[in-house]
Amino acid sequence: SAVISQKPSRDICQRGTSLTIQCQVDSQVTMMFWYRQQPGQSLTLIATANQGSEATYESGFVIDKFPISRPNLTFSTLTVSNMSPEDSSIYLCSAASTSGRTLYTQYFGPGTRLTVL
């Protein structure tokens, strides 16, 4: 299994600012994902972070608001831009490896708890 760490673990930010969340995996993985969990809700997939190409965003999420980087096979960042109180959520990084068309088990980081004032 992959061990995933995230920084920061939590932050309180002012509206209109941006925050970059880092995700580090202890081994090389093919796929990395970013999820959002709003208060009292389930997880929603934001995007798949692709190494060497642009991220693939789910419906309702756009690159200008949530730019993602994936410089190598163990690291990714998610930026929450021009924040508003509605962006207050837990942001979770996830990773999995693939072989051919098989996506192996996804593992999750501990999450970043973001509060926007």
Add this chain to the structure above:
Amino acid sequence: DAKTTQPTSMDCAEGRAANLPCNHSTISGNEYVYWYRQIHSQGPQYIIHGLKNNETNEMASLIITEDRKSSTLILPHATLRDTAVYYCIVKRSQGNLIFGKGTKLSVKP
């Protein structure tokens, strides 16, 4: 990917088996059944997955009906630390994990 239906909440006595049901009547032949859980304020934790056959690991057992339209996750001896939201997810091997609302399991002393 097929949708799943789970009870909103369940209680279980400490030391007893917890049986969490999941309906997935529209599952396709190439879709797997995955179970994750999320303990309060933590990231989701992988538990187990299966395609057709029953599966067991150190955490739990997964029983899939012969028609694959439903499954049951069994925690054989529930402890207080098993209190969590349990998610049943059906997906193709290369599909994304799409989370529903899950079942909130409360293990009581």
